[in-house]
Amino acid sequence: MEKNTRKNLIDSTFDEIYQKGYQGASLTTILKNAKVHKGSMYHFFENKKEMALVSIKEKIYEQFVQRYSSIIALESGYLEAFIKSIKDTTNRDFNKGCPIANIVQEMSNIDEDFKVLMEEIYQTFRKNIKDILDLAIKKDEMKECDTTKLALYIASTIEGAILSAKASGNIQDYLDVIDILSSYIISFKKV
Numbered sequence: 001m002e003k004n005t006r007k008n009l010i011d012s013t014f015d016e017i018y019q020k021g022y023q024g025a026s027l028t029t030i031l032k033n034a035k036v037h038k039g040s041m042y043h044f045f046e047n048k049k050e051m052a053l054v055s056i057k058e059k060i061y062e063q064f065v066q067r068y069s070s071i072i073a074l075e076s077g078y079l080e081a082f083i084k085s086i087k088d089t090t091n092r093d094f095n096k097g098c099p100i101a102n103i104v105q106e107m108s109n110i111d112e113d114f115k116v117l118m119e120e121i122y123q124t125f126r127k128n129i130k131d132i133l134d135l136a137i138k139k140d141e142m143k144e145c146d147t148t149k150l151a152l153y154i155a156s157t158i159e160g161a162i163l164s165a166k167a168s169g170n171i172q173d174y175l176d177v178i179d180i181l182s183s184y185i186i187s188f189k190k191v
Contacts, residue, residue, distance in 0.1 A: 068128040154181065
């Protein structure tokens, strides 16, 4: 029961922040959607901010695991699997945008705890991409290159594509950018 209560709080908090931002998130709505009383929240978290930070960290890392761990576990075909994952739009919400970028833009300049957490999350995002590229090089599927810089470029391009689709309201903007990015990534493939 305790585990479910905490999970419900985490899920509800993340959803509320993703929809309305941290500053617009209502604790009343979070608790109502989690079907939890305020006292139960205090059993797990000191306050709304701590609950928000924990929920952001856990939910975003959960998304990373879902998106990248299966690629890293492969024996080969890393670039193709990565490209397939970034072309897959089923787990992206282009109306809301990227939760990482949204929180960075809203909170990084006004709260040090959010800034530190979002830097950590963004570095992990880039490291996941770098790990995939490094595996592709190790398995001789990809030409040697500076995978740190390439991972930064890829992460920045993906984030920009998500923002473009959010701004225009047109998912095709994302797909067009990802098509060009995919061609660029494939140019590193060994023939």
